Amino acid sequence: MSEAAALPLVVVFGIITVLFVRSREVPSWIAVLIFLFGFYVSQTPAVFMISETVNWVISRFTF
Structure with missing residues (x-):
């Protein structure tokens, strides 16, 4: 995951x-x-x- 993609996640989680x-x-x-x-x-x-795990979990909930 690039830094530009991680920044919005950091803001939301924060x-x-x-x-x-x-x-x-x-x-x-x-x-x-x-x-x-x-x-x-x-x-x-x-x-x-952990990013792959999160992506896997999210992909299981989206069809």
């Missing part, structure tokens, strides 16, 4: 993270969003494996 952390209610699916936000911000070498 906004969602800030809103839910401020509300002090963080269910498990939001914890996953927070994890993804941290992951895309850090751009570690594992980004390719």
Whole structure:
């Protein structure tokens, strides 16, 4: 995933993270969003494996 493609994801995950952390209610699916936000911000070498996993999950929900 290129840096230009990751930037919108970082912004969206950042906004969602800030809103839910401020509300002090963080269910498990939001914890996953927070994890993804941290992951895309850090751009570690594992980004390719997690990006492929996210793309696979999204492709399973879209027909």
